[in-house]
Amino acid sequence: MVDRIGNPNLRSKIMPADDAAAKIVPGMTVGMSGFTGAGYPKQVPLALAAMIEAAHLRGEYFKLKVLTGASTAPELDGALAKAGGIDFRLPYQSDPELRARINRGEIEYMDIHLGQVAQYAWFGFLGKLDMAVIEVSAILEDGRLVPSTSVGNNKTWLDLADQVIIEVNAAQPIGLDGMHDIYYGTALPPNRKPIPLVRPGDRIGEPYLRVDPSKVVAVVETQAPDRLGHFAPVDEASRRIAEHLVEFFRHEIRQGRLGPNLLPLQSGVGNIANAVLSGLRSGGFEGLTGFTEVIQDGMLDLIRTDTIQMVSATALSLSPEGVKEFAQNIDHYRSRIVLRPQEMSNHAELIRRLGCLAINGMVEADIYGNVNSTHVAGTSIINGIGGSGDFARNSFLSCFVTPSTAKNGAISCIVPMASHVDHTEHDVAIVVTEQGLADLRGLSPKQRARVIIDNCAHPEYRPLLEDYFLRACRDSRGKHTPHLLNEALAWHERFLLKGDMRA
Template sequence: MSERIAHSGLKNKVMTADEAAQFVNHGDRVGFSGFTGAAYPKALPTAIANRAREAHERGDEYAIDLLTGASTAPDCDGVLAEADALRFRMPYQSDPEMRKKINSGAMQYADIHLSHSGRQATSGVFADIDVAVVEVTRIDEDGNLVPSSGVGNNVEFLDQAKKIIIEVNSWQSLDLEGMADIYRVQPKTPIPITDTGDRIGTTYIDIDTDKVVAVVETDSPDRNSAFTPPSETSEKIAGYFLDFLEGEVAAGRLSYDKFCMQSGVGNVPNAVMAGLLDSKFENIKAYTEVIQDGMLDLIDAGKMSVASATSFSLSPDAAELMNQKADHYRKYIITRPLQVSNHPEVIRRLDLISSNGMIEADIYGNINSTNVTGTRIMNGIGGSGDFTRNALVSTFISPSIAKDGDISAIVPFASHIDHTEHDAMVIITEQGVADLRGLSPRERAPKVISVAHPDYRPLLEEYFEKAQTGKHIHTPHTLSEAFSFHQRFLDTGSMQK
């Protein structure tokens, strides 16, 4: 670790994770690094969970409030939730154990736009941050931190925290140094990015080394979940998305050169990027949240010229490739603080096309991306709102059905609304493309119904026809039946029966 911890004073603060966990006390507000399964602390979560269990066995209280950049992993969010070590969590999570605790009411969860989370932390919304626990790939001679596979809200947490614990992970490639572009967003000050590839900051995070109470050495991989092979459904959705892009070119609204994209995480977005490999688009740019496998493929093929994000979200094979070739990929990839990667000002300026997933859409174009049947949280809104509201064109992509056809992604009225009809412009399923731009609510409804699964179209058409018999029909609804799909699902286990 001598080359990883080059600051003489911080070398003297190396200790075990169990020793470092003693600095994290009951009731503390703790800021963790981590974003979409990358760059999260690997050792401290288990040590904190063990401390919580020991306290509970003694009959003592022990729980902390946890702030992150986004989701982490089972060995972080999962172990803490399982040990009942969390009282509160924000801004995004995807862990099954944590989801159970949130939905049962055992812990509180604030689902926050990611672009808001760091600003709220620095403005005192969450009061003081007692401890920041941040993973890095290296500490340089001056005590500056070289980010590992993500940046997230690290800058804000490190600046605000009273105490800092650093995990130095030797699994992360030393060649990641130089990939990050660290810039502190200042209120009322424009962010000087006019092109995706602009670098405006430093390659490291400078900190107050006097606040560091512990340095912990680790050698553990990121979560790195494997992507499943593209299904027939995901390939159809990708095909329709590419057809939509071709239509934008034909209409003179898009060029084959320097198309700028944002993409959510998952198998369908990766299928879209696989389709771009064989497309006419060249010099593709990505201004997004995460670097995915498909982006590495586009870079390797010479199709993507630059990708800006806050973190990685790679499969195990792609993560191994990144560790082997980080010195190559840092010529094309920039990792930024979350406040920059998701900032509305920059997103609007770059005229990008966004693409995100959803749980359901209603016939007028309102999108639910967070709560099943309106009450049960899945993951959270993440950054989809940041990009949807500010993109040149916002798209939502999803299979038209789930649970073997028992759930329709198109419903009469969304049971929870994260993205209103004013922000969602295009909906794409394996059934086709619904371009809702410039249409009134009654003009949008047939378009949305057309991309529903054929098994559900008659039910949706029947609802829309009945809703138009009312007195006020700008946005026709029959409120007594607006949630009939959801009620059937709760009663019978299927929206269809």
Template structure:
């Protein structure tokens, strides 16, 4: 490898191997690493650290770290460290199967918080000191400024607060990505905060590089490895139906004058259903769309290429391998249309409300009154985490949740009497969409919400069962405002645990 991307002469003598860099990380440290939904995470140092941890464990000695990131990462980071039993605590979002298994076995402590809260909570000192930051960049400029790679996440905060910094310079990342980022250094702690000067989703309010004190950099590691994002599955008929219901609703709202013809800035969660919505928008006839979101996935690149989407603001990517190659090949085109921000800006509640974002997120289940569970299977087993969905749900102009009406080949109903875990309360949820239809909950009292959810979103295999529960609840409940039969409210979940099906 060349050293052309490491242009600061002060750092040339700090270029070391991943193993040498990992040796700077000590047991018990709080380590903050870059990465957001499988993009821009360090590729080499975490693997070397995991190997070192395994060697220490073979000697009968303890070695774990507390791990903070932007969001989920990849097998080389979360997976390797989890397999090595090297993580004592993980925060704020994960999607790795090995880490998830350890969390649900009670062997790994996990703190699941809103992504907009992470940076400020760390600044407030809620999680103690940051001992080491491990950050991937695409280049180091002559003046020591860092050119971010395919995610920004919490990197600004990690670099500001860490006592030691390890930099991975990844030559796989396209050189043309420089200039795509917008790093805002105007935030302050209460009570000295000033308004963030962002009025439109494509406003630039910061600089294109990250600052770091060069004296804190203890190691620079050269890498050349791809981001690891899973290919998206082909869009199935169920996802197409969900997308169709939502797009029909958007057009209805435009006709009523409640949305402008080009909608409002879109936020899209990651997954096949949100990707199906993006594909549907390409065929909807809508034009001049914009996005203020966390993650850009395949469908959003397609919308930019076709001109349906004018621009997108994000903090990271979640691209299939094929889309990654398209992005790298056409980087000059996308650099003019994509702005990458810090996580504290991309998910900032005040900005989400100011811009009037339309949130489109997935869920595991929703109850009759609109409470949404997006994180815990049967109330106890974590899937991934709340991520940024809450930032956009409570503060957006519209909050929509999308899901098939059943799971596990029809054994589980996504519409239940009472959710087994609440991530988003009924007060924040506006629209529920399944392949069966769309429930508009705006302006409805609780009992009316229940009827709309059952009639429009429940699967026919569970509709009679839901109506029977609700009818009896309206008759026999302790109160009539939000009727519940407490002995039965969570019985659907227990029945699934006991028998493998929610069906009565």
């Protein structure tokens, strides 16, 4: 750890996690590192949760406003939620305990585009930031910080927080040094200037995070891996979705709308995304680039085989096998990966300028192309919108993917009306299920409905959707986007009452 903490002043502030956590008091707003299970603080949140539980046993109030980059891990979100220590949380989460308490109304949760979090903080919309708790992989002699496996909102938290706790994690590869690009050229309106990035691999900032040493109240030594899960094997539905999408890209090349190297890829996290990336490699594509939020195993494999030459992201989201591969060949990956703050990885202007091909998952789409990516039956949050909206609104092509059914066929993922809308029909260009692909570009609402029903709906649900659409066209008061308002959400109601949309 002497090699990891090179600054004598900050080395003098080393203390146990319990002592560091004691510097966090009830009512604080705390910005913590972490993005999709990577780069989150490992020990201070656990110590903090124990302190909160003890306070509650004494009958004392102890809750916090917790801000992160995205989802973290059980040691942070799960522990603090279980202790009853979170009053408010943003912007994205995936922990079961935290999710359950949000849906029971015990925790206030703000779902927000990941690309907007930093600017909301800078604008003052989120109030004063009292404390930042940030994991890094090392502290240089001059006090600069070598970021960890995620950057997320760390730059903003370090800049805005009144006080800072730093966890230095010796389990993170020291070879991460040099992989990051921290841009310090942002400003508040009306003093903003164009961001000088024109290719995914451009470096426009610094390799390190800055921190005012006078704000650092504690340094905690840790040695713990990121808590990352195994990815499920690619199933048949995911493989077929990938085939449809890869063939669509080939079609766009033949039409002259894409070049042989495509455009920078953005891929959400999950099984289908990995299948699509694998399909690109087996399909003979090469010379690709990526401008995305996270790098998961499928993209790492494309970098390893030089199918992808350069990827820009804000975090790694790898399985344990992927972590091992990354660490063993980190010199190769360091020349092909740039990790940036999420206000850059998810920046609307950059996404539009680069012309990204966005591929994101969804819960359901309705027949007119409105997409729900966050809620069950319109009321219960799953994880959050993440960065899908940043890319859907601004990409060259916005693709949403899902199996056509869920719960062994009891749920149709193509429905008459989406029970919650995260991405309106105006931001959705392509819908893909294992049944087929619907190209919605240049179509009116009724034309979109016919294409989605014909190409994406499961055969068991297709006649039901056709029947609804035909009767809506006949009986709806308005004929532009026909709906039967007394039936539009009846499928969801049937599932809630009987466990099957077909019942």
